[in-house]
Amino acid sequence: MKIAVTADIHLAIKKDYPERYNALENILGQIEAENIETLLIAGDLFDRDFHNYAEFENLCKKLPKIQMHIIPGNHDAGISGKNIVGPNIHIYTVPTVVEIGSTAFLFVPYKEKTKMGDQIASLEEEIKGRGWILVDHGDYYGGIKELNPLEPGT
Numbered sequence: 001m002k003i004a005v006t007a008d009i010h011l012a013i014k015k016d017y018p019e020r021y022n023a024l025e026n027i028l029g030q031i032e033a034e035n036i037e038t039l040l041i042a043g044d045l046f047d048r049d050f051h052n053y054a055e056f057e058n059l060c061k062k063l064p065k066i067q068m069h070i071i072p073g074n075h076d077a078g079i080s081g082k083n084i085v086g087p088n089i090h091i092y093t094v095p096t097v098v099e100i101g102s103t104a105f106l107f108v109p110y111k112e113k114t115k116m117g118d119q120i121a122s123l124e125e126e127i128k129g130r131g132w133i134l135v136d137h138g139d140y141y142g143g144i145k146e147l148n149p150l151e152p153g154t
Contacts, residue, residue, distance in 0.1 A: 001101040004031045007042035007137065010075060014055050017047075021055070028063055038100055039066055043073025043110055043137025050076070053084045060086045069098065071109040073137035095119045097126050108136040 006027055014021045031039055045056075060068060070091045072079050081091045092098070092107040099105075106127060108119045116138045120127075 001038075001103070002034065002036045003038045003040060003100065004034075004036050005040045005042060005135070007073070008044040009041070010044055010047040011056060012047045012050050013052060021059075025059065028059070028066065031066055032063060037065055037067060039068045040105070040135050041068060041070040042135050043071055044075040045070055045073070046076035046079060048075050051078075051083075053079075057084060057086050057089070060089055064088050069100075069105070069107065069135075071107045071135060071137055074110045074112070077110055077112070095123050097123055097132065104130060104132040106132045106134050106136075108134065108138065110137045114138075 004027070009020060009024055011017070011020050011024065028039070046053075060066075064087065067088050068090065070079070070084075070089065072091070072093060079091060080093050081089070084091060090098075093109055095106065095108045097104055097106050104127065106120065106123065108116060111119065116136060119138075120134070
């Protein structure tokens, strides 16, 4: 089983930031060339206050064999399966365990003022005694180690 993983693409309107779509299209092209059928997007697929998902949905329609599993990050916490649709688009807005092949993946989206460990613990019974792979967009400990000038307050 081959799986591709990416994060922090920060898509916005294509005409304003074509390089971001070009990067995603490049990633998807490589995935397709390698016959990879699963892409995990670990947060910040979109940029702040972005609400026009048609360009992304159209891109996904061109590649129906690639299943895209997405967790919201701190920049796109408002996305869900209600506002982005497609048969190959899967968005997890709460901690969720998903079997891909024979492997359990724990998808943990960003949630402000919540520690990663607390979110993992919410699925303790489901993951107890088995191996799993964590896909998240956050800080396990929940503490700020140094200020990031690109994301004030984060």
